Amino acid sequence: MSWEALKNRAFRFLVHSFAEKKVSPTIYSRAAHQVQCLKEMSKLFRAVILGPPGSGKGTISERVANSFGLKHLSSGDFLRENIAAKTEAGVLAKTYIEKGALVPDHVMTRLMLPRLEEMTRHSWLLDGFPRTLAQAEALNSACELDVVISLNIPLETLKERLRHRWIHPASGRVYNMRFNPPRVQGVDDISGEPLIQHEDDRPEALVARLRHYKDVAKPVIDLYRAKGILHMFSDTETDRIWPYVSSLLSTKIPTDLGDAQRVRTH
Incomplete structure (x- = not known):
């Protein structure tokens, strides 16, 4: 509710x-x-983090979760869980993914909103949803957001990051061969299983993918800017962005969230 x-x-x-x-x-x-x-x-706090592929959303989200006790909710994790559990929405999403197509809005909202309804007593940071205006409007009808963080990273930086990005498909763990490589080349640190590079991360597909993100994200960003909850951060390095994100959240998150929330999230 x-x-x-x-x-x-x-x-x-x-x-x-x-x-x-x-x-x-x-x-x-x-x-x-x-x-x-x-x-x-x-006393609760709800936030969304936006950014193109390779912008560091996952890294920032994990730091927020560890520093402020918020739950990190990842749309990618929800997708993998539903596909593995063979839920109706998960099976439907898989048909699009296997064809190399984007999961449509109505499927993503069916995946995400029920899970958010289970989190009515938790503060959270949502990563990877909403991606489109339709998804943002669906989220807006379900809950009230306090803050939206938007990561604005230069195109050349994104291209360089994604060229070196490898992923463990089963868990979604991400490695960068320059900044945080696996202990063994091409192998996931936890499972020992092979890493892959998404076709979309290859140089020939990158520019089109990033342009598509920009086109789709613009109305979402405009919506949250109009609501007065959008905060944009620009740089080429996540470590330089993080202090500003941390400073913002320190002024926004209720001071009495504190211990009770951290007990629930640890």
């Missing part, structure tokens, strides 16, 4: 409670429960 829906429900209960001359204990109890839910939700 979204923040607005819960707030409106609590308000209706409270109005009804005080309007009645003889208020039943049940109504008071239900109203009190809604107020408590509102208090808990006011």
Whole structure:
């Protein structure tokens, strides 16, 4: 249930409670429960990180999770989990992936929104969703975001990063042969299984892929800019971007998120 829906429900209960001359204990109890839910939700924090392939979204997301106790929610992880579990949405998504096509909006929202509904008592950072305006509007109808982080990385930097990127397909673990290579060339550190390079990461496909991202992402960025929650960060190195992201979140995340949230996430 979204923040607005819960707030409106609590308000209706409270109005009804005080309007009645003889208020039943049940109504008071239900109203009190809604107020408590509102208090808990006011301490939560929901953010999205946007950026093209190779922009460092995963690295920044992991640092945010470790530093601030937020859950890192990855659309790629959700996709792999649903495909492995052979859920209806996962099977459907797999048919597109196997054809080399993008998973369409209606399938991605079917994958993502139910999972987010399970996270109503957690603060989180969402990575990889939304990618399109339709996905952003679907997310907007389900929850209220506090911050949107957008990583703006120069094209030449992205091309250089993606040329050296190798992936463990089963887990989604990413390696860069220049900056964070595996311990053994071409082999995943954890599983010992071979790494692959996506066809889309090859030089001949990169420019078209990055241009497509820019075209699709622009209305999403414009939407969040209009809502006043967009924060853009530009540089060629993740380590130089991170201090600014950390400084921003230090001013945005509720101070009483703290220990209780960290207990749930560790």
